[in-house]
Amino acid sequence: DIVLTQSPGTLSLSPGERATLSCRASQRVTSRYLAWYQQKPGQAPRLLIYGVSSRATGIPDRFSGSGSWADFTLTISRVEPEDFAVYYCQQCGTSPWTFGQGTRVEVK
Amino acid sequence: EVQLVQSGAEVKKPGESLRISCKGSGYRFSSYWISWVRQMPGKGLEWMGRFDPSDSYSEYSPSFQGHVTFSTDKSISTAYLQWSSLKASDTAMYYCARHPDPNTQFEDWGQGTPVTVSS
Numbered sequence: 001d002i003v004l005t006q007s008p009g010t011l012s013l014s015p016g017e018r019a020t021l022s023c024r025a026s027q028r029v030t031s032r033y034l035a036w037y038q039q040k041p042g043q044a045p046r047l048l049i050y051g052v053s054s055r056a057t058g059i060p061d062r063f064s065g066s067g068s069w070a071d072f073t074l075t076i077s078r079v080e081p082e083d084f085a086v087y088y089c090q091q092c093g094t095s096p097w098t099f100g101q102g103t104r105v106e107v108k
Numbered sequence: 109e110v111q112l113v114q115s116g117a118e119v120k121k122p123g124e125s126l127r128i129s130c131k132g133s134g135y136r137f138s139s140y141w142i143s144w145v146r147q148m149p150g151k152g153l154e155w156m157g158r159f160d161p162s163d164s165y166s167e168y169s170p171s172f173q174g175h176v177t178f179s180t181d182k183s184i185s186t187a188y189l190q191w192s193s194l195k196a197s198d199t200a201m202y203y204c205a206r207h208p209d210p211n212t213q214f215e216d217w218g219q220g221t222p223v224t225v226s227s
Contacts, residue, residue, distance in 0.1 A: 035213035037153075044203055044220050045145075045153065050213035088153055092211050096169040097143075099153040 002027055002091050006100035012108040019076040021103045023089035028069050033093030036065055036074045039102075040085045048087075049074060079105065110134040112204055112218035119224045120194050127190040128221045130204030137185035138162040140206040143214060144178065144189050148200045156202075158210065159187060194225045 003026040013019055023034075031052045037045040047056040049065035052072060062077040076083055084107055089100040115129040130142060144156040157168035159178040166178045177190045187204060202221045205214035 033211060037214070039153075044217040045205075045214075046217070047213055047215055056213075056215070090153075090155075090213070092207075092213060095167065096157075096171070097155040099155065101152045 001096055002029065002094050002098050004089050004091060004098055004100035006087075006089060006103045008103060009101075010104045010106060012106050013079050014108045015081055016078050017108075019074075019079050019083070019105055021074040021076075021087055021105075023067075023072040023074070023100050025070040025072075025091060027094075029072070029091045030093040031068060033091055034065075034067070034072055035090045035092065037088045037090065038083075038085045039088065045088065076105075110206075110216050112206060112216055114202075114204060114218040114221045117222045117224075119226070121227055122194055122196055122225055124194050124225075125190070125192050126194055126223065127188050128202060128223070130187045130189075130218050132185045132187070132206065135206075138182055140208055141210060142178075142180075142187040143205050143207060144176075145203045145205060145214075146172075146200045147203065147220075156189075158207075160210070161187060194223075196225050196227075198223060198225050 005024045007022045034052045036049040038048050039045040048059050053065045064075045066073050086102045086104050088102050111133045113131045138161045141158050143158040146154045156172045159166050161180045179188045204218040206216050207214050
């Protein structure tokens with residue numbers, strides 16, 4: 001199985017700061033099969049980014065994705081109050097599909 | 109508007125059977141795959157497997173193979189996740205999610221069905 005390791009586990013930030021979330025895979029992930037999701041407490045996950053860098057419908061442009069091979073990054077250029085949540089990366093190119101363990105973005 | 113609406117919370121005893129549902133609306137149900145995702149209390153997301161409603165093809169993650177079954181009733185645009193014998197370790201939130209191709213991101217998610225298994 002492809003193991004996705006996200007870091008840091010928790011990111012403490014103030015609104016307006018930049019967030020950089022990392023997702024590293026145990027083996028190569030085909031780019032178009034790497035996605036990011038946001039999950040708020042008591043809610044289902046929501047698709048943010050797919051194909052490494054494409055924003056899903058309705059996702060603001062402060063969210064961006066980058067990376068290749070086995071090293072991927074989700075960046076929030078300026079964190080807004082509604083962005084405090086848990087973020088998961090996912091690979092859907094090699095079965096079984098796997099998620100990272102999540103990065104919590106919390107208020108500093 | 110695309111919606112995936114899941115059935116309500118369940119409380120069961122170990123050894124009992126259970127079927128939860130995921131009803132799609134606002135799109136052609138058979139044109140999208142359904143994946144099921146488990147989230148145990150306070151934990152992350154685990155992919156259980158995927159299902160093609162058009163032909164009932166199923167692929168299960170090895171971690172769940174033999175313990176759960178996917179099915180569908182296309183006439184009512186509903187997918188099902190079923191257990192024949194629940195364990196306490198099945199206590200979790202279960203989500204369905206749709207994706208347009210076999211290997212693509214999950215575009216939309218159901219609201220989740222909480223399942224509690226306790227004696």
